[in-house]
Amino acid sequence: MSTETKRPVTQKPKDKPAARNNGADGTGKEPPKEFAGTTPELRRELLHSMLLQRRFEERCAEAYALGKIGGFCHLYIGQEAISTGVMSMIRPDDYVITAYRDHGQALARGISPRAIMAELFGRDAGVSGGKGGSMHLFDSQTNFLGGHGIVGSHVPIAAGVGFAIKYRRGNQVCVCFIGEAAVNIGAFHEALNMASLWDLPVIFIIENNRYGMGTAISRSTANEDVLVRAKGYRMEGETVDGQDVFAVRECMTRAIERARKEKRPTLIEMKTYRFMGHSMSDAVSGTYRTKDELEENMKRDPILLLHNKMYEAGELTEGEMHKIDDEAKAIAQDAWDFADASPEPPLEKLYTDVYTDTSS
Amino acid sequence: MAVLTYRDALTQALREELQRDDRVFLMGEEVAQYNGAYKVSKGLLDEFGPMRIVDTPITELGFAGVGVGAAMVGLRPIVEFMTWNFALLALDEVVNAAAKILYMSGGQYKMPMVFRGPNGAALQLSAQHSQAWESWLAHIPGLKVCTPGTPADAKGLLKSAIRDDNPVVFLEGEMLYNVKGEVPEGEHIVPIGVAELKREGDHCSVITHGKMVLVAMKVADDLAKEGINIDVVDLRTVRPIDVDAISRSVQKTNRAVVLEEGWEICGMGSQVVDFIQRECFDDLDAPVLRVHQEDVPMPYAKNLERAAKPDAGKTIAAIKKVMYLD
Numbered sequence: 001m002s003t004e005t006k007r008p009v010t011q012k013p014k015d016k017p018a019a020r021n022n023g024a025d026g027t028g029k030e031p032p033k034e035f036a037g038t039t040p041e042l043r044r045e046l047l048h049s050m051l052l053q054r055r056f057e058e059r060c061a062e063a064y065a066l067g068k069i070g071g072f073c074h075l076y077i078g079q080e081a082i083s084t085g086v087m088s089m090i091r092p093d094d095y096v097i098t099a100y101r102d103h104g105q106a107l108a109r110g111i112s113p114r115a116i117m118a119e120l121f122g123r124d125a126g127v128s129g130g131k132g133g134s135m136h137l138f139d140s141q142t143n144f145l146g147g148h149g150i151v152g153s154h155v156p157i158a159a160g161v162g163f164a165i166k167y168r169r170g171n172q173v174c175v176c177f178i179g180e181a182a183v184n185i186g187a188f189h190e191a192l193n194m195a196s197l198w199d200l201p202v203i204f205i206i207e208n209n210r211y212g213m214g215t216a217i218s219r220s221t222a223n224e225d226v227l228v229r230a231k232g233y234r235m236e237g238e239t240v241d242g243q244d245v246f247a248v249r250e251c252m253t254r255a256i257e258r259a260r261k262e263k264r265p266t267l268i269e270m271k272t273y274r275f276m277g278h279s280m281s282d283a284v285s286g287t288y289r290t291k292d293e294l295e296e297n298m299k300r301d302p303i304l305l306l307h308n309k310m311y312e313a314g315e316l317t318e319g320e321m322h323k324i325d326d327e328a329k330a331i332a333q334d335a336w337d338f339a340d341a342s343p344e345p346p347l348e349k350l351y352t353d354v355y356t357d358t359s360s
Numbered sequence: 361m362a363v364l365t366y367r368d369a370l371t372q373a374l375r376e377e378l379q380r381d382d383r384v385f386l387m388g389e390e391v392a393q394y395n396g397a398y399k400v401s402k403g404l405l406d407e408f409g410p411m412r413i414v415d416t417p418i419t420e421l422g423f424a425g426v427g428v429g430a431a432m433v434g435l436r437p438i439v440e441f442m443t444w445n446f447a448l449l450a451l452d453e454v455v456n457a458a459a460k461i462l463y464m465s466g467g468q469y470k471m472p473m474v475f476r477g478p479n480g481a482a483l484q485l486s487a488q489h490s491q492a493w494e495s496w497l498a499h500i501p502g503l504k505v506c507t508p509g510t511p512a513d514a515k516g517l518l519k520s521a522i523r524d525d526n527p528v529v530f531l532e533g534e535m536l537y538n539v540k541g542e543v544p545e546g547e548h549i550v551p552i553g554v555a556e557l558k559r560e561g562d563h564c565s566v567i568t569h570g571k572m573v574l575v576a577m578k579v580a581d582d583l584a585k586e587g588i589n590i591d592v593v594d595l596r597t598v599r600p601i602d603v604d605a606i607s608r609s610v611q612k613t614n615r616a617v618v619l620e621e622g623w624e625i626c627g628m629g630s631q632v633v634d635f636i637q638r639e640c641f642d643d644l645d646a647p648v649l650r651v652h653q654e655d656v657p658m659p660y661a662k663n664l665e666r667a668a669k670p671d672a673g674k675t676i677a678a679i680k681k682v683m684y685l686d
């Protein structure tokens with residue numbers, strides 16, 4: 001099995017790099033508007049975050065092939081601008097909840113790559129103690145509320161977190177990631193209705209990667225305009241290019257403001273594409289989608305897009321790009337080494353955490 | 361001691377726990393302005409306001425999930441289902457979320473919440489509204505399941521359930537709401553997982569829970585007149601099950617009848633009989649018999665409904681059979 005995504009993240013853009021531009025903090029001309037007020041340092045962090053997810057998950061694919069990771073394993077490759085863009089906008093005390101395609105979001109949220117890889121390897125040091133696996137990453141330190149495996153079932157849970165924020169008169173937000181195929185499940189609708197009815201500070205993010213397993217959205221969804229569903233629940237909504245990390249960040253500014261100040265939910269559709277199969281057991285292309293379609297979409301690799309913009313702005317040399325990339329690879333390798341050397345959970349732990357013996 | 365209805369005992373427990381801990385809130389259909397479909401939450405909206413006594417849309421899956429989310433981040437929700445028949449729509453959140461999240465998260469996220477509402481048959485409500493769900497729910501590791509049969513147990517168990525940091529399923533009896541009994545005031549706690557010997561006798565054990573406790577007590581009265589004295593073991597909670605209490609009784613009487621409201625196949629009684637054959641094999645003088653609903657959906661017609669339900673007559677017949685008196 002090939003483990004490197006067939007996408008050269010360090011490929012040079014066709015145009016020559018523009019003169020080095022230090023942007024607002026330098027003496028050069030203003031940075032392009034599309035940088036959306038970010039500093040060069042932040043842009044590097046965004047690039048690093050996205051590359052880390054990419055390199056980490058490439059290693060996941062490799063580990064899966066070697067049998068070190070088992071069960072269902074859903075890779076996020078191709079969608080990294082969304083996780084990175086969203087997480088770069090929220091606060092540590094905000095909440096995040098997601099479905100089973102959760103590695104990228106967990107990494108972008110700042111959960112230790114070692115603890116994530118150890119979880120995937122089924123080890124005691126895993127972020128969920130080896131009891132959750134790929135689909136169920138939980139981390140109370142970063143308010144990362146899982147990792148849920150039943151399509152749509154975490155959406156009402158997100159509304160409940162929003163309810164708790166309101167109950168305590170807090171000003172956090174709860175961000176809930178949802179696949180586009182989950183918009184057809186009842187739980188999604190029940191949650192949106194309550195979130196709007198009760199003014200809950202929840203940001204529902206639909207990651208529209210155009211497929212739910214092998215079913216294209218056109219074959220599953222009578223009205224593909226997701227925003228109609230926002231309107232149906234008297235909720236603000238917008239659609240953005242989920243491959244553009246700056247577009248993701250910009251629309252999050254509005255949604256976060258709405259949640260913190262007006263206590264209103266938002267539904268955002270982020271258009272994206274998954275570059276790998278639905279899970280590790282699914283072919284990348286050739287069944288329900290063509291190789292041409294895949295290749296066409298891989299031209300809009302979110303990492304490539306960010307890299308090119310920074311390169312064109314003259315703020316990133318190839319050497320620097322390699323350095324960031326090597327760092328990401330080293331972190332992924334370190335996570336692998338750590339996980340591989342970690343002990344399995346002791347057998348006594350089979351019986352712990354079924355119940356807690358505490359009470360109030 | 362005050363004599364209260366089962367309903368008022370529940371209301372008292374809710375009120376006391378809402379007063380005790382401001383993280384506790386009640387949500388469900390018609391719980392606030394309407395005072396509860398069965399008036400269990402009567403007066404609570406006035407006392408605690410709409411943020412803590414929350415009317416929901418008819419959206420069982422949705423509000424069960426809202427409860428799960430709120431519990432994950434530290435509130436203590438009490439989710440009321442108008443009846444457990446409607447909770448089938450919410451089972452994903454109960455079984456896949458509430459019962460699993462502590463385990464899946466490696467112990468990071470507790471689920472201090474209660475799912476409560478009436479369970480089992482009332483009168484002539486027919487097939488969709490007359491079902492006892494405890495064996496479904498007791499099957500699930502991660503849940504605790506309470507089935508109080510008296511007003512005092514209703515109060516004491518509900519207080520324990522609300523204070524427990526695990527998800528507790530609380531099955532009330534629709535036909536019990538008006539039943540009266542003595543209820544201790546204030547801090548009356550019944551621990552989850554502890555049965556009570558509600559009647560003592562040497563001839564046969566009747567092991568039961570929930571609404572059938574009343575039936576068993578009537579059976580005990582009727583049989584006492586004939587000189588037959590039975591143990592009535594009220595399990596009170598069906599997960600965990602108090603196996604010791606079952607064994608103690610059966611080791612004394614050497615005969616047992618298991619009485620429940622649900623159906624036969626994979627019912628609670630199947631589990632109780634399994635415990636008995638393992639723990640009391642050498643003590644038994646007769647095979648254990650079970651009394652349960654007939655293996656049919658609940659019919660509407662009065663005579664058919666009566667025939668379908670477990671009752672005192674069927675229980676007495678079973679007891680006489682295990683005593684070889686028939």
Ligand SMILES: Cc1ncc(C[n+]2csc(CCOP(=O)(O)OP(=O)(O)O)c2C)c(N)n1
Nearest residue numbers: 101149150151179180181182209211212213
């Ligand atoms: C209720 C439910 N039905 C079916 C499945 C099996 N399943 C897992 S993922 C999936 C597709 C979901 O697609 P989408 O919501 O678009 O998310 P994506 O995988 O694209 O991230 C299906 C059908 C499930 N996990 N839960």
Ligand SMILES: [Mg+2]
Nearest residue numbers: 179180211212
């Ligand atoms: Mg999808």
